[in-house]
Amino acid sequence: MPVSAAALRGLCADEMARNPRGFGSAAWLHEAYLAVPREHFVPDRVWWPAPGEDGRYNLIDRTVRPRAWLKAVYKPGAPLITQLDDGRVPPAGPATGAFTSSISSSGVVVELLRHLAPRPGDRVLEIGTGTGYTTALLAARVGAENVVTVEIDPTLAARATERLAELGVHPLVITGDGEVGHAEGGPYDRIVATASVRRIPPAWLDQLAAGGVLVVPVDSPFAYDLLARLEGDGAGAAAGSFVAQVTFMRVRGQREPVPHTDLGWPAALDPTAWAELTVVAGPMGQRVHPPTPVVP
Numbered sequence: 001m002p003v004s005a006a007a008l009r010g011l012c013a014d015e016m017a018r019n020p021r022g023f024g025s026a027a028w029l030h031e032a033y034l035a036v037p038r039e040h041f042v043p044d045r046v047w048w049p050a051p052g053e054d055g056r057y058n059l060i061d062r063t064v065r066p067r068a069w070l071k072a073v074y075k076p077g078a079p080l081i082t083q084l085d086d087g088r089v090p091p092a093g094p095a096t097g098a099f100t101s102s103i104s105s106s107g108v109v110v111e112l113l114r115h116l117a118p119r120p121g122d123r124v125l126e127i128g129t130g131t132g133y134t135t136a137l138l139a140a141r142v143g144a145e146n147v148v149t150v151e152i153d154p155t156l157a158a159r160a161t162e163r164l165a166e167l168g169v170h171p172l173v174i175t176g177d178g179e180v181g182h183a184e185g186g187p188y189d190r191i192v193a194t195a196s197v198r199r200i201p202p203a204w205l206d207q208l209a210a211g212g213v214l215v216v217p218v219d220s221p222f223a224y225d226l227l228a229r230l231e232g233d234g235a236g237a238a239a240g241s242f243v244a245q246v247t248f249m250r251v252r253g254q255r256e257p258v259p260h261t262d263l264g265w266p267a268a269l270d271p272t273a274w275a276e277l278t279v280v281a282g283p284m285g286q287r288v289h290p291p292t293p294v295v296p
C-alpha cells in the first residue's frame with residue numbers, strides 16, 4: 001500500500017516530539033513542521049549521505065524508487081545531499097565529491113529553529129537557503145515578508161525561490177555571499193546560518209538588533225561543529241554559549257582550515273565540557289572562554 005507524505009511527516013514529527021533534541025515546548029515548530037511539505041523542496045535525485053562499500057554516495061531517484069525517496073525525506077536524522085563539488089557532479093548516479101549543499105535533516109532543522117525561537121513578526125535573516133525548506137518553516141512563523149534568505153549558488157537560489165513561490169511563500173531571496181548579510185533588510189531580531197563558520201562574520205553582528213539572537217554552527221577543535229547561540233548588544237557585539245553538537249558544510253569563503261588558536265579558542269580543552277564554554281564576538285574579534293574555575 002502506498003504511504004502518503006503526510007503520514008510519514010506525522011511519524012517523523014512524533015519521533016522528534018519524543019526526542020530531547022526535538023520540538024521541546026515549541027508548539028509552533030511542531031505545527032509548522034506538520035504544515036510544510038518537506039518533500040516539495042527535495043529534488044528528485046539526491047545522494048544518501050553515507051558512502052556505500054565502494055566509497056561512493058548512492059543516488060536516490062524519485063522516478064525510479066519513489067517509496068525509498070519519500071522514506072529518506074522523512075528519516076528524522078538524515079540530511080539528503082543535493083549538490084556535490086559546487087554542482088560539478090551531475091546527479092546521474094553514485095558519485096564521490098565534497099558535500100556543498102543539502103536539505104538539512106529534519107532533526108537538525110528543528111534543533112536550529114528551537115534555539116532560534118523566532119516570534120511572530122520578527123525580522124529574520126537566514127544564510128544558506130539551500131532548498132528553501134528551512135526558509136518555509138521560518139516564513140510560517142514570522143511571515144514571509146519578514147524573511148530575508150541568502151544563497152551563494154545562483155542555481156540553488158533560483159530553484160528555492162520557485163519552490164517557495166509554488167506554495168505561495170515569497171520571502172526576499174538574495175543570491176550572493178551571505179557573509180556580508182543584507183544590511184538593507186536589518187536590523188534583524190533573528191539570524192540563522194545553515195552553513196558553518198570558523199569566524200562569525202562581523203556583518204551578522206552589525207545587523208543583529210539589540211537583544212536579537214544569532215544561531216550559527218561554528219567549527220570547533222573537536223570532531224564536530226558546535227551550534228552557538230549568541231545575543232546581540234545592538235552595537236556589533238554578541239555573547240552566548242554552545243547549545244549542541246552538529247555537523248554542517250562550511251560557508252564557501254571559510255573552507256580553508258585555520259588553527260583554532262588563531263580563532264580565539266584556548267589551546268587545551270576538555271571535549272566533554274563543551275557545553276560549559278562561553279563565546280563572545282565583536283569588534284575585538286572572537287573568543288571562546290573555558291568555564292571559570294570555582295574557588296573553594
Ligand SMILES: C[S@@+](CC[C@H](N)C(=O)[O-])C[C@H]1O[C@@H](n2cnc3c(N)ncnc32)[C@H](O)[C@@H]1O
Nearest residue numbers: 101103104128130131151152178194195251252
Ligand atoms: C546545508 S545547506 C542549507 C540547507 C537548507 N537550510 C535546507 O534545509 O535546504 C548550506 C547552504 O549554504 C550555502 N552557502 C555556502 N556558503 C554560503 C555563503 N557564503 N552565502 C550564502 N550561502 C552559502 C550552500 O550553497 C548551501 O546551499
